[in-house]
Amino acid sequence: xxxxxxxxxxxxxxxxxxxxxxxxxxxxxxxxxxxxxxxxxxxxxxxxxxxxxxxxxxxxxxxxxxxxxxxxxxxxxxxxxxxxxxxxxxxxxxxxxxxxxxxxxxxxxxxxxxxxxxxxxxxxxxxxxxxxxxxxxxxxxxxxxxxxxxxxxxxxxxxxxxxxxxxxxxxxxxxxxxxxxxxxxxxxxxxxxxxxxxxxxxxxxxxxxxxxxxxxxxxxxxxxxxxxxxxxxxxxxxxxxxxxxxxxxxxxxxxxxxxxxxxxxxxxxxxxxxxxxxxxxxxxxxxxxxxxxxxxxxxxxxxxxxxxxxxxxxxxxxxxxxxxxxxxxxxxxxxxxxxxxxxxxxxxxxxxxxxxxxxxxxxxxxxxxxxxxxxxxxxxxxxxxxxxxxxxxxxxxxxxxxxxxxxxxxxxxxxxxxxxxxxxxxxxxxxxxxxxxxxxxxxxxxxxxxxxxxxxxxxxxxxxxxxxxxxxxxxxxxxxxxxxxxxxxxxxxxxxxxxxxxxxxxxxxxxxxxxxxxxxxxxxxxxxxxxxxxxx
Amino acid sequence: xxxxxxxxxxxxxxxxxxxxxxxxxxxxxxxxxxxxxxxxxxxxxxxxxxxxxxxxxxxxxxxxxxxxxxxxxxxxxxxxxxxxxxxxxxxxxxxxxxxxxxxxxxxxxxxxxxxxxxxxxxxxxxxxxxxxxxxxxxxxxxxxxxxxxxxxxxxxxxxxxxxxxxxxxxxxxxxxxxxxxxxxxxxxxxxxxxxxxxxxxxxxxxxxxxxxxxxxxxxxxxxxxxxxxxxxxxxxxxxxxxxxxxxxxxxxxxxxxxxxxxxxxxxxxxxxxxxxxxxxxxxxxxxxxxxxxxxxxxxxxxxxxxxxxxxxxxxxxxxxxxxxxxxxxxxxxxxxxxxxxxxxxxxxxxxxxxxxxxxxxxxxxxxxxxxxxxxxxxxxxxxxxxxxxxxxxxxxxxxxxxxxxxxxxxxxxxxxxxxxxxxxxxxxxxxxxxxxxxxxxxxxxxxxxxxxxxxxxxxx
Numbered sequence: 001x002x003x004x005x006x007x008x009x010x011x012x013x014x015x016x017x018x019x020x021x022x023x024x025x026x027x028x029x030x031x032x033x034x035x036x037x038x039x040x041x042x043x044x045x046x047x048x049x050x051x052x053x054x055x056x057x058x059x060x061x062x063x064x065x066x067x068x069x070x071x072x073x074x075x076x077x078x079x080x081x082x083x084x085x086x087x088x089x090x091x092x093x094x095x096x097x098x099x100x101x102x103x104x105x106x107x108x109x110x111x112x113x114x115x116x117x118x119x120x121x122x123x124x125x126x127x128x129x130x131x132x133x134x135x136x137x138x139x140x141x142x143x144x145x146x147x148x149x150x151x152x153x154x155x156x157x158x159x160x161x162x163x164x165x166x167x168x169x170x171x172x173x174x175x176x177x178x179x180x181x182x183x184x185x186x187x188x189x190x191x192x193x194x195x196x197x198x199x200x201x202x203x204x205x206x207x208x209x210x211x212x213x214x215x216x217x218x219x220x221x222x223x224x225x226x227x228x229x230x231x232x233x234x235x236x237x238x239x240x241x242x243x244x245x246x247x248x249x250x251x252x253x254x255x256x257x258x259x260x261x262x263x264x265x266x267x268x269x270x271x272x273x274x275x276x277x278x279x280x281x282x283x284x285x286x287x288x289x290x291x292x293x294x295x296x297x298x299x300x301x302x303x304x305x306x307x308x309x310x311x312x313x314x315x316x317x318x319x320x321x322x323x324x325x326x327x328x329x330x331x332x333x334x335x336x337x338x339x340x341x342x343x344x345x346x347x348x349x350x351x352x353x354x355x356x357x358x359x360x361x362x363x364x365x366x367x368x369x370x371x372x373x374x375x376x377x378x379x380x381x382x383x384x385x386x387x388x389x390x391x392x393x394x395x396x397x398x399x400x401x402x403x404x405x406x407x408x409x410x411x412x413x414x415x416x417x418x419x420x421x422x423x424x425x426x427x428x429x430x431x432x433x434x435x436x437x438x439x440x441x442x443x444x445x446x447x448x449x450x451x452x453x454x455x456x457x458x459x460x461x462x463x464x465x466x467x468x469x470x471x472x473x474x475x476x477x478x479x480x481x482x483x484x485x486x487x488x489x490x491x492x493x494x495x496x497x498x499x500x501x502x503x504x505x506x507x508x509x510x511x512x513x514x515x516x517x518x519x520x521x522x523x524x525x526x527x528x529x530x531x532x533x534x535x536x
Numbered sequence: 537x538x539x540x541x542x543x544x545x546x547x548x549x550x551x552x553x554x555x556x557x558x559x560x561x562x563x564x565x566x567x568x569x570x571x572x573x574x575x576x577x578x579x580x581x582x583x584x585x586x587x588x589x590x591x592x593x594x595x596x597x598x599x600x601x602x603x604x605x606x607x608x609x610x611x612x613x614x615x616x617x618x619x620x621x622x623x624x625x626x627x628x629x630x631x632x633x634x635x636x637x638x639x640x641x642x643x644x645x646x647x648x649x650x651x652x653x654x655x656x657x658x659x660x661x662x663x664x665x666x667x668x669x670x671x672x673x674x675x676x677x678x679x680x681x682x683x684x685x686x687x688x689x690x691x692x693x694x695x696x697x698x699x700x701x702x703x704x705x706x707x708x709x710x711x712x713x714x715x716x717x718x719x720x721x722x723x724x725x726x727x728x729x730x731x732x733x734x735x736x737x738x739x740x741x742x743x744x745x746x747x748x749x750x751x752x753x754x755x756x757x758x759x760x761x762x763x764x765x766x767x768x769x770x771x772x773x774x775x776x777x778x779x780x781x782x783x784x785x786x787x788x789x790x791x792x793x794x795x796x797x798x799x800x801x802x803x804x805x806x807x808x809x810x811x812x813x814x815x816x817x818x819x820x821x822x823x824x825x826x827x828x829x830x831x832x833x834x835x836x837x838x839x840x841x842x843x844x845x846x847x848x849x850x851x852x853x854x855x856x857x858x859x860x861x862x863x864x865x866x867x868x869x870x871x872x873x874x875x876x877x878x879x880x881x882x883x884x885x886x887x888x889x890x891x892x893x894x895x896x897x898x899x900x901x902x903x904x905x906x907x908x909x910x911x912x913x914x915x916x917x918x919x920x921x922x923x924x925x926x927x928x929x930x931x932x933x934x935x936x937x938x939x940x941x942x943x944x945x946x947x948x949x950x951x952x953x954x955x956x957x958x959x960x961x962x963x964x965x966x967x968x969x970x971x972x973x974x975x976x977x978x979x980x981x982x983x984x985x986x987x988x989x990x991x992x993x994x995x996x
Binding site for chain 1: 590861862863870874878881882908909912913916920921925926928929930932933934936937938939942943945946947948949950951952953955956957959960963964966967970
């Protein structure tokens with residue numbers, strides 16, 4: 001049996017490790033591994049936290065009041081709460097230099113999925129048409145992951161966009177607003193489907209509606225945004241904890257991997273990492289190396305490995321990310337009602353809108369804004385703050401937000417490369433992104449379509465409140481070392497084995513030849529389990 | 537002397553002063569009850585005898601545990617100011633009854649009840665606060681506890697709510713007096729009131745009596761306001777009398793519909809209609825000759841304002857005005873503490889980095905909630921990133937996560953789509969009107985500041 005080193009403990013890394021352990025391999029995960037803070041008062045609901053914590057402002061706003069968004073803030077619509085700051089804490093490494101792209105890197109134990117919103121959507125054959133694998137190859141692994149992490153959802157109109165796999169738990173309870181939207185859709189769906197191509201249904205979520213192992217079913221405490229206190233929402237740290245109980249598993253935290261070193265036969269021999277605690281340099285030998293550090297971090301390790309071997313600085317072309325548009329809306333039927341803060345806080349509904357083909361559809365996640373901090377939104381209202389607060393209170397129960405996701409394709413103009421330090425210091429990752437020439441048209445069409453669908457649902461999307469997120473914000477980075485059936489440099493095989501180094505596998509978003517509009521984390525996990533299940 | 541004390545409303549205006557005084561007294565333990573978490577909650581702070589706990593007098597579950605072993609309860613918790621009648625009765629009357637029952641069950645022996653001189657006003661028809669406090673007094677008298685009731689007159693200090701009200705009436709170019717101004721008052725400094733309370737506690741004076749506690753000097757309302765004006769302007773004031781006859785009935789009529797929008801209630805004008813003086817026969821005698829005279833009181837306050845007003849106090853005042861502007865509430869100590877703390881930590885809030893216009897807008901807005909409203913409207917359109925807006929956003933973020941205020945932001949103000957739509961339309965109309973008004977008021981100042989900055993930039 002082989003000794004495998006996996007770089008990164010994110011969603012794909014831990015699923016790969018879990019499957020490789022099952023197959024009898026020895027597995028080591030090397031990771032920086034920032035740790036999450038301890039859960040505070042796990043039995044309290046959101047408002048109980050405000051009432052009972054000795055210092056609620058410390059919990060909700062942070063010691064330096066970093067969660068307060070001022071009118072001239074450069075941050076986005078909503079920042080990350082203090083409880084999730086650990087996800088983006090950066091060790092002492094040179095940050096990427098970027099143009100047209102706002103890269104977000106995570107060095108957390110569990111990776112970026114520690115802050116995800118739990119959307120789990122399998123890709124269909126149309127979306128996988130550029131991949132050397134099809135839905136049939138992934139389906140057993142979708143089912144395995146669904147069983148392992150717990151996926152709630154139901155069979156509804158959205159089946160036309162994402163296949164129905166086994167091991168689904170019942171859908172979560174909807175809050176009053178989501179229920180109202182779904183009821184309206186059911187009443188008018190033939191017209192909505194015909195006129196706008198929109199289909200509405202329950203989201204598929206990695207949040208359990210039934211107890212699963214030692215994880216309790218969602219108890220609707222309304223604390224999702226600040227971190228699920230009961231682990232009902234799956235995060236990779238759950239799987240990591242399970243791996244840690246396995247005798248053939250070891251976890252090496254506090255290490256930042258810089259590159260891989262080769263032996264004389266062009267095989268990778270060892271991994272080189274630097275301690276983020278004391279700067280000590282370590283080497284780890286293994287039979288197989290697996291990059292699952294996220295597309296940008298994996299690209300940097302890959303590029304540096306090539307540079308140190310040959311002195312070549314290459315470009316990894318085809319960087320992709322989902323363009324996201326945030327569209328606030330108002331459901332007038334819900335105005336002037338008391339909202340229920342004790343409900344699920346991420347998207348409970350998803351809307352799919354067919355464009356020219358089912359492959360190119362708009363993936364819209366609908367969140368009913370309830371317990372998010374009010375001040376970032378209130379200050380956007382077109383009144384003085386006093387009137388805005390009053391208006392917000394009246395409208396709160398009817399407010400919602402659609403997160404529109406657009407697909408992306410690989411283009412040569414979008415790439416990552418390396419800029420070595422002239423003084424011999426650590427090299428820097430360079431990220432370049434140019435939107436597609438028809439990007440403006442795509443965005444306008446998406447906005448028009450979604451606004452029209454909302455109107456049919458009896459909702460208003462006020463003009464001027466939309467926010468087109470910068471590229472990089474969705475953190476669905478992909479396409480830099482894609483799957484390919486041809487053994488070309490800087491690509492991987494259908495089993496995600498590098499065509500440049502035969503004992504290297506890459507399992508994060510780098511390997512996607514096409515980026516559908518759906519969240520990719522579920523597919524990353526299923527694919528990681530699939531390739532770990534292959535013979536090597 | 538009482539060994540173990542339990543103070544309700546310990547985080548309020550008088551409560552804070554009392555707790556501060558008790559730190560230096562030889563009591564075994566002082567348990568301070570506050571409706572919201574105190575920064576020193578549940579801990580013995582700075583080695584003193586004070587212990588802060590969170591609870592509501594109306595909820596026996598939150599108080600009974602802390603009343604065990606207590607000898608004396610000092611009952612300061614009360615709802616004051618512009619509140620709805622039912623809320624006054626719920627907290628002041630019913631809350632006191634429930635607290636008395638809890639005390640009885642826990643074996644508390646003595647009860648010091650802080651009432652108000654307003655309970656003896658001849659007519660309290662439109663003053664639910666006074667009626668609710670009178671009901672509370674009766675509940676205390678009917679209880680089996682050894683008790684003392686004190687009725688302070690108008691309590692004054694640099695940070696007292698009544699002082700802010702007087703200042704607003706008298707510190708401007710004109711002095712406004714409701715009615716003829718002949719009603720008699722006997723203001724008492726908060727330190728003197730607290731000294732009386734400490735005296736009662738130290739000497740175990742619980743003989744089921746009622747003391748009326750005022751300062752050592754009586755004056756009329758108009759003379760008092762004129763002296764305040766003189767402090768700030770060193771000249772005799774131009775007094776504008778606002779007749780009570782049309783004002784009170786108008787306020788009474790408007791309260792039924794527009795209670796939340798009114799700047800004050802008819803009841804709050806009662807001190808302009810009735811004498812607020814202590815009966816000499818019921819006075820607490822021991823400290824009469826050490827009390828501050830009106831002149832000493834006013835000079836002390838002015839001295840504090842002119843020379844001793846620290847950054848913290850300015851921020852507290854600012855925070856109070858801004859909270860009143862944003863949600864018609866008063867901030868508690870927790871919010872004040874974080875408001876001050878954020879000004880230390882968040883560089884965006886630093887005055888030193890602000891422009892002349894920023895400073896002018898902040899100063900104007902912190903004078904009065906009505907000016908805040910105008911500044912708010914103007915800056916929303918013409919200076920959306922002004923310093924004062926950042927302060928409001930910070931405050932709003934504190935209000936929405938704090939125990940005492942988050943529920944204010946949670947509940948809708950209007951129910952039903954039709955009412956909300958109408959409220960939305962009214963908000964739009966009001967905003968346009970205020971924008972016009974504020975543009976006339978602040979536009980020239982804004983242009984002048986921008987021009988001045990531009991000239992300075994060129995010279996540099």
